[in-house]
Amino acid sequence: xxxxTQSSRYLVKRTGEKVFLECVxxxxxxxxxxxxxDPGLGLRLIYFSYDVKMKEKGDIPEGYSVSREKKERFSLIxxxxxxxxxxxxxxxxxxxxxxxxxxxxxxxxxSRLTVL
Amino acid sequence: xxxxxxxxxxxxxxxxxxxxxxxxYSNSAFQYFMxxxxxxxxxxxxxxxxxxxxxxxxxxxxxxVDKSSxxxxxxxxxxxxxxxxxxxxxxxxxxxxxLNFGKGTSxxxxx
Numbered sequence: 001x002x003x004x005t006q007s008s009r010y011l012v013k014r015t016g017e018k019v020f021l022e023c024v025x026x027x028x029x030x031x032x033x034x035x036x037x038d039p040g041l042g043l044r045l046i047y048f049s050y051d052v053k054m055k056e057k058g059d060i061p062e063g064y065s066v067s068r069e070k071k072e073r074f075s076l077i078x079x080x081x082x083x084x085x086x087x088x089x090x091x092x093x094x095x096x097x098x099x100x101x102x103x104x105x106x107x108x109x110x111s112r113l114t115v116l
Numbered sequence: 117x118x119x120x121x122x123x124x125x126x127x128x129x130x131x132x133x134x135x136x137x138x139x140x141y142s143n144s145a146f147q148y149f150m151x152x153x154x155x156x157x158x159x160x161x162x163x164x165x166x167x168x169x170x171x172x173x174x175x176x177x178x179x180x181v182d183k184s185s186x187x188x189x190x191x192x193x194x195x196x197x198x199x200x201x202x203x204x205x206x207x208x209x210x211x212x213x214x215l216n217f218g219k220g221t222s223x224x225x226x227x
Binding site for chain 1: 124148150152157158159160161162165204206208210214215217218219220
C-alpha cells in the first residue's frame with residue numbers, strides 16, 4: 001500500500017520554538033507539497049517542490065521554510081513558532097506526467113500542531 | 117473572486133438518500149477535476165478523478181464535469197453513515213500545476 005508518512009501526528013510547542021515537520025513518501029513521486037488546513041479556510045498551500053533541492057512558494061509561505069535533500073523526504077520548518085501557526089498540516093505527493101493519474105495528490109494523515 | 121467555490125454545509129441527510137455535492141470555478145482553463153473525501157482527523161483521500169468534461173461512475177459515486185457552466189458535481193446514491201465526511205473538490209490547469217481546492221462540504225448521513 002503506497003504511503004505518505006508524517007512522522008508526528010500531534011505536537012505541542014511553545015511560542016518561539018523551532019518546529020520540524022517531517023514527511024516521507026514511498027511512491028518515488030517527483031512532487032511534494034505542504035498544506036495547512038483550518039476551519040472555514042480550507043486547504044492552503046504553503047510550499048511545494050518539483051525536484052530534490054528545489055522549492056517553490058505557495059500561497060502562504062510567510063513564517064515557514066522547507067527542505068528537500070532527498071526525493072522521498074520533504075520537511076516543513078517553522079523557524080519561530082507563533083500561536084497563529086496552530087493548525088493541521090498536511091503533506092502530499094504526486095507524480096509528474098500526463099494522462100490518467102496526473103496531478104493526483106496522495107496525502108499523509110496530517111500533523112496537528114498546537115502552539116502555546 | 118475565489119477560483120473554486122464550494123458550499124461548506126453542513127449537509128445532513130437520512131441513510132439511503134441521494135446526495136449532490138457541487139463546486140463552481142472561475143478559471144475556464146482547468147482540465148483536471150477531482151473529489152477527495154476526508155474523515156475526521158485524517159488526511160484527504162482521492163475519491164473520483166475526471167479529465168476534461170463528462171461523467172464518471174464508480175459504484176455508488178458519480179462525478180460530473182460541465183465545463184461550459186464551470187460546474188462540477190459529485191452524486192452519492194444510497195448514502196450510508198460511513199459516507200459521513202468532508203468532501204473536497206479540487207482542480208488544476210494541467211500536469212505539473214498545484215491543485216486548487218474548494219473549502220470542503222461537511223456531510224452527515226444519519227441512520
